[in-house]
Amino acid sequence: MYGMVNKAVEEMVCMHHGEPVWEQIKARAGVDVDVFMTNEGYPDEMTYRLVAAASEVLDVPAAGILEAFGEHWVLHTARNAYGGLLSAAGRTLPEFLGNLPDFHSRVAMIYPNLQPPRFECTEVTDTSLRLHYHTHRPGLAPFVIGLVQGLGKMYGTPVTVQLVESRERGAPHDVFDLRWSATAAP
Ligand code: HEM
Numbered sequence: 076m077y078g079m080v081n082k083a084v085e086e087m088v089c090m091h092h093g094e095p096v097w098e099q100i101k102a103r104a105g106v107d108v109d110v111f112m113t114n115e116g117y118p119d120e121m122t123y124r125l126v127a128a129a130s131e132v133l134d135v136p137a138a139g140i141l142e143a144f145g146e147h148w149v150l151h152t153a154r155n156a157y158g159g160l161l162s163a164a165g166r167t168l169p170e171f172l173g174n175l176p177d178f179h180s181r182v183a184m185i186y187p188n189l190q191p192p193r194f195e196c197t198e199v200t201d202t203s204l205r206l207h208y209h210t211h212r213p214g215l216a217p218f219v220i221g222l223v224q225g226l227g228k229m230y231g232t233p234v235t236v237q238l239v240e241s242r243e244r245g246a247p248h249d250v251f252d253l254r255w256s257a258t259a260a261p
Pocket residue numbers: 076077079080149153157160161175179182186188189190191192209210211212215218219222223
């Protein structure tokens with residue numbers, strides 16, 4: 076994955092726990108990188124090791140780390156560095172979600188080696204939809220939950236996210252049920 080991902084994990088940990096804790100997490104993960112380069116590729120496995128080490132050092136389940144990271148990604152990383160991309164994708168939560176399937180193709184114009192997830196929206200109503208999440212990477216459903224909750228906060232539209240079909244439980248891909256209040260509908 077592009078270095079921006081590891082960099083954002085670092086930023087989140089340092090913001091809440093300080094740099095010495097981040098150094099401890101990196102050492103535990105066996106990651107010997109001083110500065111992650113946003114535009115360079117790093118093995119996915121490195122990111123998984125950092126999440127596992129953060130889980131051990133902070134004594135929070137890996138799912139909790141990934142969920143917090145999803146929120147952080149939207150509310151800090153994306154907002155600060157890619158605000159234009161975010162705001163172009165929607166004025167409301169439902170509008171943004173409707174554009175999510177095309178979102179990473181815009182990101183890929185800047186980062187051509189991107190291996191993005193694929194999203195699909197079905198059963199769309201004014202206040203709910205089913206979000207289908209396709210990826211070759213395992214274990215990232217909690218990250219998606221955090222991302223959607225971060226989007227809800229960004230738009231001031233509280234949203235509930237429930238994993239209703241899970242790849243870990245044998246489904247072909249993860250499916251989330253998303254619900255928000257009617258006032259958010261465009
Ligand atoms: C401007 C905002 C965003 C940027 C720049 C961005 C960029 C990226 C990058 C660089 C990766 C790593 C993949 C790679 O390097 O090959 C990634 C992965 C991912 N992104 Fe985004 N993204 C953004 C917003 C979002 C949003 C809003 C969502 C969903 C609600 C999302 C969902 C994901 C997921 C789930 C992954 C994990 C990889 C996978 O599932 O295979 N991203 N994104």
